[in-house]
Amino acid sequence: MLTAMIVLEEAYEGLRTFEVLGIEKKPDVKDHTCKSVVDTLSSVSSNSRDLYHALRVNGILKCRISKEDLTGIVLRFKGAVKDAASLLDYYHSIGGLLLVKDQSSEVDVHLENADGILRSIKALSQSDGRWRYSSNNPESSTYAAGLAFETISGVISLAASAVDENLIGTLKKDIVKLFDSIEKYDDGSYYFDDKHIDASGHQGPLSATSAVVRGLTAFASTSESLNIPEDKILGLARFFLGIGVPGNSKDLFYQIDTLSHLENNRVSVPLILSLPATVLSLTTKDKLKVKVSTVLGSTAPPLSVKLMQVFSSGSRDASVLKQELHFDPKEAVHTLDALPEGVDIGEYVFAFEIVLSDPEHKRKFATGGRTKVPVHVTGVVKVENAKVAVLEGDIVESEKKLDLPGKNDLALSANHLQKLHVSFLLTTPFGKPFKPHQALLKLRHESGVEHIFVVGNSGTHFEITLDFLSLVEKFYYLSGQYDIELTVGDAVMENSFLQPLGSIELDLPKAPEKSTQPPPQAVNPYLRYGPKPEIAHIFRVPEKLPPQEVSFAFLGLVLVPFLAFLVGLLRLGVNLKNFPTSAIPATFAILFHGGIAAVLILYVFFWLKLDLFTTLKTLGVIGIFLMFVGHRTLSHLASASAKLKSA
Known part of the structure; x- marks a missing residue:
């Protein structure tokens, strides 16, 4: 049953996520999941938690559940409410009754003792707005507070009679206390963190904040509006929108489900101001566009957007504008046709303000005051009066533009008593001085040793002078050709460049004996792991063999002893008269001679292909076999010989 409960819980989270995002459910998923729902609801062993998760899934899939089953489930939930000993017991049983109420109007789910149930739940609250899971657990939790508010809203909805208003007022104060502990990021996002650790583990900011938002919106739906600052409601929305795509399905459910509750609630619906593009080009004359929508992208109510201030990056000074943007109803965007006067290339912070057209909407929607958005304005930087010169003291020996x-191919020469001077001017499209993030001059020796220098500036004028006399040690006294490379770049500079300028031939004095040696240059990995030169194999020249006739002659000489052996056998009168005639002795005699033949064949294979160890192992096995069959054969011959002598 635990496995089924986990499956149904995960199924609801997935189905709820699909529902909010507008993704249609597949029929095979519905059939399979509905079977688990029906089995869980009809099982007598299902507890309140199992029934709660099954009903949540049923609320989306609309499975076929009979009235009799729902009536029995309601009785079990009401019994669980009476016997509840923890906050989770109340949460699942009250939540289950609320789900039955939403799914069927024919079953009575009202609670008679709503005030008593509320006081039992209220007894678990703490002075800081957090709640305990049970009276036996002294630890308080923000996540539990969210569950408590959601449970309390369910009790109020299910109450058979009016609930004590003083008790509801006390609960509202608990919510306000909880918001006193809310935490804030630098970007204006608000979130709740949970310090409580129980059997289920640590509830992080995402789950804790999600629980509080669900509880807050649920409680607000059953009572009058709560006094929660709209900047905190908007900050909660920014928190869930700013986390990106979570790494697992449960966190994604927390994110999407919470945004759906913020999308439509009775506290305050946050309106999100965003820029489709935060990088604007002066070259293409891009227009500043602003879009205002709800957290899930629904159309905002009638409103206007004003650009209030523009802050330059790194400066506290701001120009006050209060310029209203033009609204395009077709694209549903607010547009500023031209950038404010004085906005040049660079990094800025634009401060916007949303003004609702209908004053009544101020109670329903949260705009959060001024919204600051970073904007990058890019453009083409003018490079003028670029020169390179070789100086002898303060006298210009040679100078080139x-x-x-662009393309440059300088060919300069200098000695250690001379200097290299490079200068240029940088201005923005509006003629203002421009200071890029990077302005570097690089000299690379033909051996691969590099030297990088930062080009200094004064206003629009950038220049650098390399005194080779003071740099001989840094250059490791390496004479020869140096390639010159100039780098000027910035995030807002559309024409950033890394430009080879040419080369300079340096004549430096010889290095002293104890001077610093150049650092070893890194080996090019493409050369290290690239193709190697082809290896030409040289094979040994075959030894000179004797003529074929000589080889055959020696073969004949080798066979002569064998022929002599055969002739000797014939001379001695060898015969098979003593070969056993009985079946069993004859079999052993044949096996004995076969074993001898096997030994001879083994010698041949040893000569042709086998190694010594393999030959010895095989010979040992054949030898044992020969001892056995040979002993039987010789025993038979000895017995036959003894009988002949006795006869």
Whole structure:
């Protein structure tokens, strides 16, 4: 049953996520899941938690549940409410009754002793707005507070008679106390963190904040509006919108489900101001566009957007504008046709303000005052008066103009008593001085040793002078050709460049004996792991063999002893008269001679292919076999010989 409960809980989270996002459910998923729902609801062993999760799934899939089953489930829930010993017992049983109420109007789910149930739940609250899971557990939890508010709203909805208003007022104060412990990020996002650790583990900011929002919106739906600052409601929305796509399905459910509760609630519906593009180009004359919608992208009520201030990055000074943007009903965006005067390329912070057209909407929607959005304005930077010169003291020996950015191919020469001077001007499209993030001059020796220098500036003028006399040690006294490379770049500079300028031939003095040696250069990995030169194999020249006739002659000489052996056998009168004639002795005699033949064949294989160890192992096995069959054969011959002598 535990496995079924977990499956149904995960099924609800997935189905709820699909429902909010507008993704249709597949029929095979419905059939399979509905079977689990029906089995769980009809099982007598299902507890309140199992029934609660099954009813949540049924609320989405609309499975076929009979009135009799729902009536029995309601009785079990009401019994669980009476016997509840923890907050989770109340949460599942009250939540289950509320689900039955939403799914069937024919079953009586009202609670007679609503005030008593509320006081029992209220007894678990703490002075800081957090709640305990049970009276036996002294630890308080923000996540439990969210569950408590959701449970209390269910009790109020199920109450058979009016609930004590003083008790509801006390509960509202608990909610306000809980919001006193809310935490804030630098971007204006608000969230709740949970310090409580129980058997289910630590509830992080995402789950804790989600529980509080669900409880808050549920409680607000059953009572008058709560006094929660709209900037905190908007900050909660920014928290869930700013976390991106969570790493697991449960966190995704927390995010999507919470946003759906913020989308439509009686506390305050947050309106989100966003920019489709935060990078604007002066070259293409991009327009500033602003979109205002709810957290799930629904159309906002009639309103206007004003650009109040523009802050330059790194400066506290701001220009006050109060310029209203033009609304385009077709695209549902607010547009500023031209950037404010004085906005040049750079990084800015634009401060917007949303003004609702209908004063009544101020009670329903949260705009959060001014919204600050970082904006990058890009453009083409003018590079003028770019020059490179070789100086002898303060006298210009040679000077050449540079085309930046463009193609340059300098061929300079200098010695250690001279200097290299590079200068250029940078201005924005509006003629203001521009200071890029990077302005670097690189000299690379033909051996691969590199030297990088930062180009200094004063206003629009950038220049650098390399005194080779003071740099000989840094250059490791390496004479030869140096490639010159200039880098000027910035995030808002559309024409950033890394430009080769050419080369300079340096004549430096010889290095002293104890001077610092150049650092070893890194090996190019493409050369290290690239193709190697082809290896030409040289095979040994075959030894010179004797003529074929000589080889055959030696073969004949080898066979002569064998032929002599056969002739000797014939001379001695060898015969098979003593070969056993009985079946069993004859069999052993044949096996004995076969074993001898096997030994001879083994010798041949040893000569051709077998190694010594394999031959010895095989010979040992054949030898044992020969001892056995040979002993039987010789015993038979000895017995036959003894009988002949006695006869």
